[in-house]
Amino acid sequence: MSAFVPLVALVLTVLVLAFKAWPAIRVNGAHFLVGSSWKPGNVYGAVSTTGGVAHPLGSSYGAWPAIAGTLESSALAIIIAVPISIGAAFALTERLPRWLAEILRSAIEVLAGVPSVLLGLWGALTLGPLLANDVYPIVANHMPNVPFFSFFRGPTGHGEGLLTSGIVLALMIIPIVASTTRNLFAQVPALPKEGGEALGMTDWEVGRKITIPWVRAGIIGATVLGLGRAFGETIAVAMISGSLLNTITPNIYGTMGTVAATLVTQLDSAFADGTGFEVRTLAELAVVLVVVVLIVNTVARIIVRRTGHLAAPVGGVI
């Protein structure tokens, strides 16, 4: 029975949120997903009614900047964290002496346990300003003005923004992905790896062509876990993103917001809305987050299934 608890909890959460959000979903319509305005309207003034739902005059909600910010910062975090995690896992299982590997492994686990508010504070006070003063300008000044790379040009701000958020999120994801991947690597049997070595492959080739593909499905699973963390991470991003609500940042350094961060930064003022409409809108935002997480999980499952046919049998015949 207890196996059903997570499922029931998930379904109930979504149902309650959706129920709460339903009036906002009706009033905000499709504009909520594609629009870029976040206006509570005059919460102390006249009340307007749309389709029987009361909301402050002038309120208009479009969450696209927050949705885009969530996708961008999470993608950045994954792009930074996954290669580092795989490299770290490889070093821990294949390269480093056992005593050193054990120390580093505990360090990774400690990093996993650091409260995100601490990382957020560190990002806001130390890492962000450091990067914005000494690193971002160098990168920005050396990027060619061509599509894609032009995203790395322009004003570099003061350290609050997309790239800083991506880096701090990456630090939060690395422990998850690295320790899962380390455990996966440790399970790869010696025989196929020795086969590669005996054929004259370098350690790097053995890792890339045998060890990693052997546990490919598991690495994708670990990445999705990390992605879930990045999507949902709230407080650290609220502290270092700059909490921009109405615009999508034109370059990688700019301030931005995410769905999760918007929920926490706007909740207090939402309670000031006597019609309760902004709270309902935040509930709608939460539903969007759940849907995005479910979509990403589904896509990941499809990828695992598509690439799984060449992978080693689960449990390993060897």
Added chain:
Amino acid sequence: MDPILEALDPDRTRPADVLHSKGLSLAFGEKAVLSDVNISFRRGTITALIGPTGCGKSTFLRTINRMNDKVSGFRHEGDVSLEGESIWAPTRNLLLLRRRVGMLFQRPNPFPMSIKDNVVAGVKAHQIAKGKQLDVVAEERLRQVGLWDAIKDRLNESPYRLSGGQQQLLCLARALAVGPEVLLLDEPTSSLDPISTEVVEALLRELTPALTLIIVTHNLGQARRVSDNTMFLYQGELVEHGPTAELFEHPREARTENYVTGRIG
């Protein structure tokens, strides 16, 4: 060999002994595994390496392609030379050594990639061929091991759906693809059924004299069937070696006789 034929042998300028082990002693930490092994392996022959479990057979075999080097505590005294040059010579490229000295393992160990990619994995790693040439290599080697007709339509499929015998033949094709001179076989049929074992044994005979084979086996019948020479290891000591028929029919040492007649094992 006839003197005229010998004079025309393309290998005439190369040493007749491909591999040579001289005063080789091996140990893992404090535990001595092998002591003072002196033996030469003649080009184009099959040598069976027999002896009870724990006698050092596999350790000896895995020393030749330096698979033991990274095992912690591994130490060696004496030397193994490939065509006159020590396998541990500072100028020796480990990856090239392993291209020249291939290995087949106790159990099939296909890589997690398609059947075709398995065959050419080493060819790609050593950048011997690319593109369409890889298809040529794959077909040639799969034909050589007799797998081509059975799996030519499944080249892009997973190797793990093949039978155990087919997987081992695939691994043999993979080892042969990089053009080794010496092939080390570590009980290559111990996990196979009798029919697959027969197929592999027949193939090994066909690989000589182009290749020099050293095969570790627990199966004395197999040693007698496939090998030209046999070496008998017992408790880390090379007790006796010589032509297979002679060693089995007229062993010089009592320990050899006891082992080949099944009195010790």
